[in-house]
Amino acid sequence: MARPPLPIGTHGRIRIYQLGPKRFRARTNYRDHDGVIRDVERTAQSRAAAENTLRAALRDRGRVSRDGDIDRDSTVRALGELWLAEIDRAVQLGKRSPTTAEAYRYRWDRHVRDGLGSLRIRELTVSRLDRLVVQVHDRYGTGAAKTTRTVLSGLVGLAVRHDALERNLVRDVGRIENSASSARSLTAAQAVDLREKINGDPKCREWDLVDFTDFMLATGLRIGEAAAVTWAALDLDAGTVEVRGTVVRIRGQGLQIKARPKSKSGYRRLELPAWAIGMLRRRRAESSPNQWDVVFTAPLGGLRDPSNTQSDLRKVFDRAGYEWVTSHVYRKTVATLMDAAGLSARQAADQLGHSKVSMTQDNYFGRKVAQTGAADVLELFSNPGGKPGVDLDEDESPSA
Structure with a gap:
């Protein structure tokens, strides 16, 4: 009975040969994703080093894309063009906004392609990605940095889906915090x-x-x-x-x-x-x-x-x-007036077209003098060293 073939993406027994003083070769058979069994070998100065080097090569060999376009040795430039092609397809299907696609392509052309395009995917690190985002932030501002971070996340996410990386490194890149103050609206x-x-x-x-x-x-x-x-x-x-x-x-x-x-x-x-x-x-x-x-x-x-x-x-x-006013201040004004009239955050979100109420509350409600009722409650501390709510200056001062 014939021996069953190796499963796709697996290898056989690793054999190690000594080629000379401090020179060893580790070799095995590997069944590639096209079904063909090929010899894979690596050399090193010791038996253990040769085997470890071969195992690393076998691991990387398995990280090929579904269509063969992207692997760990592909350039970030090639990865970016493939990702942008996916974005363009999403626009054609009505799943992405054309303006969003334009914004992504602009940041790719302006920052990412020149900053990282010549690197191999395997050379991407959290520190390199973080450094680019920080540079964009310092030079072009928060909005540009956030969009750049989104582009990087899309690129690295595509590499992960193609088995060229194990995880999305952008998750560990520093978050970009808004420096803007709370929402301001017209009275x-x-x-x-x-x-x-x-x-x-x-x-x-x-x-x-x-x-x-x-x-x-x-x-x-x-x-x-x-x-x-x-x-x-x-x-x-x-x-x-x-x-x-x-x-x-x-x-x-x-x-x-x-x-x-x-x-x-x-x-x-x-x-x-x-x-x-x-x-x-x-x-x-x-x-x-x-x-x-x-x-x-x-x-x-x-x-x-x-x-x-x-x-x-x-x-x-x-x-x-009104130099501080923008068109978005009109939206904030509508939301803030609704809030002041006692309407719910859900109603304001529906008016503005927000899916998340938190977006409306955090970014579109103008800050008011907080009438939380806490002032009345905290009056109990008005009498230092005495009974809550009792004024030491009054006749009803506590006895010793």
Whole structure:
């Protein structure tokens, strides 16, 4: 009866031969992933060293990718191109945002490819990865460092899936902490004042930002989401708007309405305040049809570019004396006013399109004077050395 073949990725008995003084060869048969049995050998100055060197080679030989493209000796540059190809495929399938893919590719081109691209995958270490993230942080800021860390995690994760590494080394890279202070939002008085200044700014009317910023304040939508709202998504009789997509710029295609908002929770139907309904009725009566049926076009009639709009808004806020305000402050203002009115964090998260309530609480609720009730409770310590709640200056002082 024929001897059964070696299982794929295993080896036979290791044989050791002495070739000369302080020179040994360790040899065995190894069945590769293509089913072919091949001789594998290594030499060293001692029997033990030769066997250990061979065993290390056999271990590394087993770490080949499913399609043969990636192994421990592949370059990080090759790994990165394969990972980006996977991201592009996810975009085509609608599982990733084109803007996210662009952000990843930008950080890869700008930092990772030149910083680590010539290394072999086996040469990646936690310290090397951490050093790159720190360098990006110190030179380009927290946001760039976080995205770079995400890219590295994706790359190394792909190497792990291809058996080129045993674990994702980026897990041990230092976390990037936000240096920004707690969320700041407009007070109701500030919001009213800013609206008046925007309404009186000729440039805002020229750039069609008066109604646009009012709509953002009425809904808490992101710029891209507000720019993608169509008349079909509005039910002015019911006083609601459906958030169905966002405007993004795709390389080689220009501005597009992406049917998926930023997250799964981005699909939502929101109630509109009466003053916003009145503004939209007026706008509908005055507007001309456009090929996208969007409510807010760019000043020249195309889709509104979120990046250009952000730039225009910075200039508007600066002229109005609100240099610290950004478009995201509008979202924070909506969330903070909801919080102050006693609405739940879940309701605010639903309004903003957040899947996690903690995101809304940590980053979008403005910090208030904490009225926790603790002050009244802690009054019991107002009498040092005496009975809780009893003032030593009063007649009812404790007896000795």
